Amino acid sequence: MKIVKIHHVAYxxxxxxxxxxxxxSLLDMDLIGAIAEDRVPSTKEPDPYMHIFLDAGAGNILAFFELPNSPPMERDPNTPDWVQHIALEVANMEALEEARARLQAAGVEVLGPTDHTLFQSIYFRDPNGHRLELAAPSGTPGQVKRMHEVAHKMLEDWARDRKPPRHMAWLHDKEFTAR
Incomplete structure (x- = not known):
């Protein structure tokens, strides 16, 4: 079996x-579907919901559930706030800067751009508190290839001692990059 693509990701x-x-209004993602029922189809539990589907481009779908009878949403207190996020790609730095300006004009607090060498990112929150990242590619094909080539070795090294391997230190350590 081979996965064809992610059908949707739901929050x-x-x-x-x-x-x-x-x-x-802020990310130009169209509503492409909505499903609302009184029972969960997979479990048959009575739990009314609204399930919405947004077009995230290139066949990608971002979905959300509104659950009016469930307790309020909470974050996992054991996971740092910056870890769980939705990263969306924009075409280039111009699009990233336009998005940042649009978000800030709407009163959304934006962090960045942050230079990750392979891409530049901005970070902000949606009305539900979900952390979002917009990323504009900025790496060269050689840099992307270099990352791919060391991925398995990095994972093996990490699994052995749980210490960050330095194979990709050049992404954020400009002094390391210069060497």
């Missing part, structure tokens, strides 16, 4: 309409 939201409005 929870406070308010489906507010979520659709945010993603449409």
């Amino acid at each position: 929870r939201c406070h308010d489906a309409k507010q979520t659709v409005d945010f993603y449409k």
